[in-house]
Amino acid sequence: MTKIAVLGGGSWGSALANVAAENDNDVRLWTRTATQADEINGQHTNQKYLPNAKLSDGLMATSNLALAVMDAEVVLIVVPTKVVREVASQLADVLNKQNHRVILAHATKGLEQETYKRISEMLFEEVPEKYRSSLAMVSGPSHAEDVIKHDLTAVSIASDDKAAAQKLQKIFANASFRPYTNNDLLGSELAAALKNIIAIGSGALVGLGYGANAQAALLTRGLSEMRALGLAMGAQPETFLGLAGIGDLIVTGMSPNSRNYRAGQQLGEGKNLQEIQDQMGMVIEGVSTTKAVYEFAKQNHVEMPITEGIYRILYQNEPLREVIQDLMSRPLRSEN
Template identity: 45%
Template sequence: MKTKVAVLGGGSWGTALSVLLSKNDVDTGIWIRSKEQFEIMSNNRENPKYLPDIKLPKQLEISTDIDEILKERSIVVLAVPTNSVRELLVQLEGKIQKSQVIVNVAKGIENKSKKRISEIAREYFPDNDFVALSGPSHAEEVALDIPTTVVSASTNKKVAEYIQDVFSCSTFRVYTNPDVIGVELGGALKNIIALGAGISDGLGYGDNTKAALMTRGIYEMSKLGVALGADPDTFSGLSGIGDLIVTCTSMHSRNRRAGILIGKGLSMEKAVEEIGMVVEGIKTTKSTYELAGDIGVEMPITKELYNVLYNGADVRESVGKLMGRSMKHEMEIVAKNKKTSW
């Protein structure tokens, strides 16, 4: 029986995955909330706002009727921004069967609850298998069949492998990983560091600065991850350092582009307005700063970015605070665990 997938959300990533799956000969339907966007996509077979110049396959079903799109679909892909996921899950109550696999592709931590998306999904659909699909994957490149690799993370190995099989093709390679916590956090937290990398670029700093931000950033990410039960090795993989590299260095990255604008003097609100799409890292900075405080994990880069975004701190002064922190061992955990003196 042919696999059928419902993609919920018509942004750049939801559209790119719908194109990918359709090319993979997967029966795919995409749900669009906006009637205006639906009309444009249906009539022109393009999504000019979020993924311009990419033709939508003829076989891709497009609809504003969520019940119709969900009908007989074995996989349901959540492709809306992080802080819209809960609203969507509420809308899905009573519409999803226990046999349907929920796949999330958003990367963030919910502001109000400070929960990962798998935790939110468990509140509404505790009996459904859940997969986090994450990694270094700009929608613009995936839609153009540029070679890309990502991770399918689930506590159920067979389900992770099922999603691996459905999404994989000659230009989209999917690995599996049991560490849902680590994969979700890697995808969310790298957006914070990408904002910082963009700010650094906007200030006119160089490669040395960006390398420092990325390296210390992955250390911060792994510290919080370990405290929350993630496997530290996950942060050395595609959903950790891989996604961090692509998001901190590419102009496809909304987070980096927003950071550049902030570094050049624009306010957070003006930067988001100019980007014209959701910048996940801005809200995730707030969630992560509060979460780190709640569990007692020190995250200096996240703290200074929070102060810049939400307390109006001067960006250059925040850089000075990071550079002027007390001296310490590069690998604090390693230093504490050393049996020999040094």
């Protein structure tokens, strides 16, 4: 049995915490509100984020961060990108007071605005090294709504520390949830963030009435863009052909369970972005990631026409069909 604290009571944090709890680990799920913690502990549900799902009786929730982290061997952060620094800073204060060292992992998929930093870079800056033995990430094709129903799922656990990745692997592995390990944290984090951009585009195509041909073309060329940026930043090319890359891209870019896909679909149907964000009630990571990646690619002279097109739709209010026409009219070239 491993003691693990999961920070973030949204759909993905709750689903991962539930997997670990069902595997007989000592799991404490930190939520921002006592009301949510009371619901999880008393009713074993999290209706706002996982409607009609039943959570493990062994999962304990708390709104007290110090209590969640106390004696934990692993701390897994699963909060939106925009609050990662805030939560990491609070965690550092708690670990300092407890004089406590942990394996620090995350399952957040995005890049910081303005700095373009990855989640692990933010954690590295906010949590002193003496309180973290290693950094790791959980990613891959894994919708929380399917994981909670025990749909067959495979994920990737990336870390430079092989032993830490293997420990996380054992925490989560069971008959319906199969983790693999890899040593490319950089590539895994980039793939996890970038696929959300492509998923918005895929949903938009469906909203406009296009079919599987269009989606397949977008996902394939989108993967090429993801890989190009990854290589420019020093990632391993094979990461983009694995669970953290193409696997996550397929499930996010093809399923209505993806908030990014749904946001794109509604854009294609004619809704405006603000309306979509207000109705969704949850963070659409791909929206902010599009801006960060567009700006970063421009500064580093990496050609990313699909990302640029989606940026024009989201931030310059250009009509979807005009952007699609521009992409389809680009100079002809070799696929290689």
